[in-house]
Amino acid sequence: xxxxxxxxxxxxxxxxxxxxxxxxxxxxxxxxxxxxxxxxxxxxxxxxxxxxxxxxxxxxxxxxxxxxxxxxxxxxxxxxxxxxxxxxxxxxxxxxxxxxxxxxxxxxxxxxxxxxxxxxxxxxxxxxxxxxxxxxxxxxxxxxxxxxxxxxxxxxxxxxxxxxxxxxxxxxxxxxxxxxxxxxxxxxxxxxxxxxxxxxxxxxxxxxxxxxxxxxxxxxxxxxxxxxxxxxxxxxxxxxxxxxxxxxxxxxxxxxxxxxxxxxxxxxxxxxxxxxxxxxxxxxxxxxxxxxxxxxxxxxxxxxxxxxxxxxxxxxxxxxxxxxxxxxxxxxxxxxxxxxxxxxxxxxxxxxxxxxxxxxxxxxxxxxxxxxxxxxxxxxxxxxxxxxxxxxxxxxxxxxxxxxxxxxxxxxxxxxxxxxxxxxxxxxxx
Numbered sequence: 001x002x003x004x005x006x007x008x009x010x011x012x013x014x015x016x017x018x019x020x021x022x023x024x025x026x027x028x029x030x031x032x033x034x035x036x037x038x039x040x041x042x043x044x045x046x047x048x049x050x051x052x053x054x055x056x057x058x059x060x061x062x063x064x065x066x067x068x069x070x071x072x073x074x075x076x077x078x079x080x081x082x083x084x085x086x087x088x089x090x091x092x093x094x095x096x097x098x099x100x101x102x103x104x105x106x107x108x109x110x111x112x113x114x115x116x117x118x119x120x121x122x123x124x125x126x127x128x129x130x131x132x133x134x135x136x137x138x139x140x141x142x143x144x145x146x147x148x149x150x151x152x153x154x155x156x157x158x159x160x161x162x163x164x165x166x167x168x169x170x171x172x173x174x175x176x177x178x179x180x181x182x183x184x185x186x187x188x189x190x191x192x193x194x195x196x197x198x199x200x201x202x203x204x205x206x207x208x209x210x211x212x213x214x215x216x217x218x219x220x221x222x223x224x225x226x227x228x229x230x231x232x233x234x235x236x237x238x239x240x241x242x243x244x245x246x247x248x249x250x251x252x253x254x255x256x257x258x259x260x261x262x263x264x265x266x267x268x269x270x271x272x273x274x275x276x277x278x279x280x281x282x283x284x285x286x287x288x289x290x291x292x293x294x295x296x297x298x299x300x301x302x303x304x305x306x307x308x309x310x311x312x313x314x315x316x317x318x319x320x321x322x323x324x325x326x327x328x329x330x331x332x333x334x335x336x337x338x339x340x341x342x343x344x345x346x347x348x349x350x351x352x353x354x355x356x357x358x359x360x361x362x363x364x365x366x367x368x369x370x371x372x373x374x375x376x377x378x379x380x381x382x383x384x385x386x387x388x389x390x391x392x393x394x395x396x397x398x399x400x401x402x403x404x405x406x407x408x409x410x411x412x413x414x415x416x417x418x419x420x421x422x423x424x425x426x427x428x429x430x
Contacts, residue, residue: 003381004409004420006398009427012258015295016422017265018248019045020241021273022415023202026053026096027180027209028239030104033062034184035075035213037235044071044241047415053097056089075235079158079184082110089113093120093344093386093414095173102128102152103177106139107159107184113144115151119386123342125149127167128174132181134164135189161187161230168197171339176206183215183230190226197222198339201274201313208272212236243267245275247416248296249320250392251426252279255298256287257327257399262426265295278317281309285328304328306373312336318369319389322351323396325371326360338367344414345385354382354390358397358404381405388414395423 020043030053032039044050054071058064061083063074089112091097098116102125105112115121126148129141137160144151159181166174175193182189197203200222207217214234219225243266255262267276269291279296283289284307288299306328311318318337325332340347352364359374377400384391388411397404412419424430 002408002410004406005403006395006406007403007429008401009258009398009429012254012399012427013260013262014426015263015265016251016426018243019047019416019418021045021244022047022049023096023205023244023273024209024241025050026094026100027176027206028241029053029057029073030100031180031209031213031233032073032075032235032239033057034078034080034104035233035235036077037075039073039075039235040067040238041071041073042069042238042240045244045415047417048092048413049094049097049415052092052094056091056097056101059087059089078232079108079156080105081108082112086111087113089115091116091120093117095120095123095171095343098125098150099128099171099173099177100180102154103132103181104184105154106132106136106141106156107181108156109158110156112154112156113151114154119344121145121150123149124170125152127170128177131164131166131174131178131191135159135162135181135185159185161185161189163189164191165194166191167195168193169195170198171342172197172199172202175203179203179206179217179225180210182217182225182227183210183232185227185230187230188226188228189230190224192224193222198312199274199315205272205274212239242271242273244415245271245273245278246316246389247392247419249275249278249317250396252282252296252298253320253324254396254399254426256282256285256300256304256324257396259300261297261299263295263297267295275314275317277314278320281307281317281321282324285324306330306332308333308335310335315339316389319347319351319393322355322369322371323393326355326358326373326377326397327400328373332371334369334371336367337369344387345390347387347389350385350387350390354394357382377402379403382407384408384411386411388412388416392416392419395420398427
């Protein structure tokens with residue numbers, strides 16, 4: 001298996017602009033495809049997840065063209081159609097693409113087969129399917145393998161609308177998919193979220209992207225959503241995708257650990273991405289954080305201290321926090337991260353396993369991690385589980401005076417193909 005050995009890093013400073021947000025891009029791309037009119041998407045990232053969404057849309061006949069640094073999408077003015085009546089879509093391990101297209105395709109016409117890689121076949125889809133059925137009219141959705149999981153067969157004849165409900169505690173992507181589908185229904189529609197909605201900022205982000213494409217839902221504190229007169233989507237003309245806040249967290253964390261300063265360009269306090277709040281977690285740990293017109297600058301100004309943090313609203317950066325905990329004085333507790341178990345891998349177990357390799361004392365709870373940092377970090381071979389965030393997180397071990405070997409580092413292609421190039425540049429590694 002291919003691996004990457006990062007040597008001990010003595011300094012980490014500079015400026016960086018991460019790729020566009022995968023979360024924003026995988027909402028904007030399909031909305032541009034179903035909208036009336038042509039949309040120019042600026043700063044569309046070229047990671048694997050977004051490329052899978054783009055390839056799926058192109059396979060369904062949506063014209064998408066590169067134009068310099070932008071991508072131009074010709075909207076279809078409604079639900080998507082299966083060329084020649086049937087199409088097979090392979091979405092790898094992209095949860096966003098899978099959940100969003102599962103919700104949108106029933107509004108179209110034709111037979112759609114949705115499948116993914118072996119891990120995606122283990123990630124749940126059944127609760128979203130159950131929520132779609134009351135809106136589906138004559139549309140049929142069937143499992144082609146194990147019930148509740150991919151692969152799916154969707155015989156689409158449009159969404160009639162109506163009332164339904166969705167579990168909120170498994171993945172915000174289920175709620176996102178359903179909200180995106182409502183404006184494509186033929187009649188008034190609404191749904192209730194049952195239980196606590198995890199990662200609520202991602203749903204708020206969905207609503208902001210929808211509004212940019214001319215669709216507004218009524219909602220009651222993100223617990224009930226509805227639309228009385230759905231009219232589909234309209235192109236905003238140009239839509240710009242800001243840098244990915246989750247990817248930015250590794251550089252901000254590196255600055256807090258190694259001193260920095262590091263400026264992440266293109267992000268600010270008012271970003272619609274909940275993960276931008278990670279900067280304030282670093283401030284609580286003792287780092288210095290500045291917000292300026294260019295972006296966010298982080299300095300490490302002395303010791304870092306462990307925190308007790310509820311990461312429900314920025315769960316992806318909870319993984320980055322686990323790495324910073326290794327360099328902090330005292331214990332760090334990371335709470336409300338149970339949904340890590342249904343991500344690209346079981347991230348709770350994976351993080352606990354690999355953190356122990358570098359010397360940490362870790363307690364793995366059902367919904368939390370408790371990390372007691374080691375007196376000295378150990379060099380280790382880190383299994384990345386084909387999970388891009390595992391690879392990017394554990395690169396930070398090299399800031400602790402030891403090298404680190406990352407197995408399958410190319411998994412970062414999912415969201416940030418150039419991550420290690422940017423990491424080396426700021427670390428001064430040739």
